[in-house]
Amino acid sequence: MRESQHVPMHGTRRLDWLDSLALASEARAVGAETQFYRAVTSGRLTRCATGVYLPTAVWAQLSPEERFVARVEAATRRHGFDEPFSGTTAAVLWELPFTAPIPERTEIVMTDRGGGRSRPELVRRLGAPTVGDVDIEGYRVTSLARTLVDVSRRAPLEVSVPMLDHALRPVKSGESGVRRRRVERDELTSELERSATRIGLSRALSAIALADGRSGSPGEGLSRVTMHRLGIPAPTLQQSFHDGGRLVGITDFWWPDIRLIGEFDGYGKYMREEFLNGRTPAEAVIDEKRREDELRALGTTVVRWGWSEARSPRKLERLLARFGLVG
Numbered sequence: 001m002r003e004s005q006h007v008p009m010h011g012t013r014r015l016d017w018l019d020s021l022a023l024a025s026e027a028r029a030v031g032a033e034t035q036f037y038r039a040v041t042s043g044r045l046t047r048c049a050t051g052v053y054l055p056t057a058v059w060a061q062l063s064p065e066e067r068f069v070a071r072v073e074a075a076t077r078r079h080g081f082d083e084p085f086s087g088t089t090a091a092v093l094w095e096l097p098f099t100a101p102i103p104e105r106t107e108i109v110m111t112d113r114g115g116g117r118s119r120p121e122l123v124r125r126l127g128a129p130t131v132g133d134v135d136i137e138g139y140r141v142t143s144l145a146r147t148l149v150d151v152s153r154r155a156p157l158e159v160s161v162p163m164l165d166h167a168l169r170p171v172k173s174g175e176s177g178v179r180r181r182r183v184e185r186d187e188l189t190s191e192l193e194r195s196a197t198r199i200g201l202s203r204a205l206s207a208i209a210l211a212d213g214r215s216g217s218p219g220e221g222l223s224r225v226t227m228h229r230l231g232i233p234a235p236t237l238q239q240s241f242h243d244g245g246r247l248v249g250i251t252d253f254w255w256p257d258i259r260l261i262g263e264f265d266g267y268g269k270y271m272r273e274e275f276l277n278g279r280t281p282a283e284a285v286i287d288e289k290r291r292e293d294e295l296r297a298l299g300t301t302v303v304r305w306g307w308s309e310a311r312s313p314r315k316l317e318r319l320l321a322r323f324g325l326v327g
Contacts, residue, residue: 017066018073020058024051048074049121068092068102072139075106075122083108084133084140086125087154090147093136095178096163097218100156109142109150125150128195136178145183145191152188152207153200157228158311160207162221164188168213185211214238219264220252223310230317231327235262241295248294258324261295261302264310 022045027036039045045053052074062070072089085093086109092102105120109127118124127150132143142150148167152160167183188208192201210228214237215221227234239254239261240247253262292302303323309315317327 017054017058017062018070020055021048021070021074021077022053022055023077024053049078050119052078064102065092065095068104068106071104071121072106076139079119079122081108082140083110083124084130084142086127086130086142086147087123087150090141091151091163093139093141093178094144094147094181096147097166098159099162099218099222100159128197131194143191144181145187148183149188149191149195149204152204154203157203157207157210157225158222160204161210161225162215162218164207164211165213165215165221166218168211169215170213212237216252217264219307219310222307223253223262223264223305223316226310226313226316227320230313232317232320232325233257241298241300243294243298248298249291251295255325259300260323260325261300262320263292263302263304265304265306 046059087107235253
């Protein structure tokens, strides 16, 4: 195996529940195969990969991201391959934001056709040799730039652009482990050129061109993709508004020609501690209403939307058209 740089996951610890994974081969080796499959049939074990299971009571407590990591570990134990995890699997391990359900099948990249076939739990993709692989808590993973390029080649813009936004933005206070890693735009274009294949090239170029590190959240990135598909004029991102010398607010989207402010309202703004800053959710809502009133007092119009509109071109187009924005 080629040496790879170790990069800790957020929290810097291996997930303890991975020790609960049970292999049919191990049960068979100690003569407990009948009891093992009885537990499978009764629903006490949940399948993560062929012959690899997790107690259902443990599985039920896991987040979608944790369940995927269980599948990654199960595939590793089942197949014991040397190739790096790639694509959306690497994106999960890099803790990049997902605006669509995480795929159930894990993915690795191979450099020759003799590396084996895909399996129900594993996708083997033929690709250019990888450079700068990293070790994330024991898993060999493609570099952040290669991961983003691979996702951008195959995934829709709605998935790839929010990931690229995240990787291009400045590091935030409190971020650690893989969440602190960033890329430069020229790293992405160099990686794209290095792979020397035209598969998904146009899609990846579009994603990289549309990505913007000023974007404040995955929902904002998804909104921009939907606007792009609609032909809506590109807004200014993170525009500051002042009243005299006092900062009133920094907005998600700003169309100066019609003095329209757009705000994406994800639930996290009113629920997550990093946004609440010690306030209750009710206090956060009141503060946001006050901020919006002050923005309107500066002669602007404010329009808000959430995930439903960001995912639906028809809904977002109908909303923005009411305020003079048309494709």
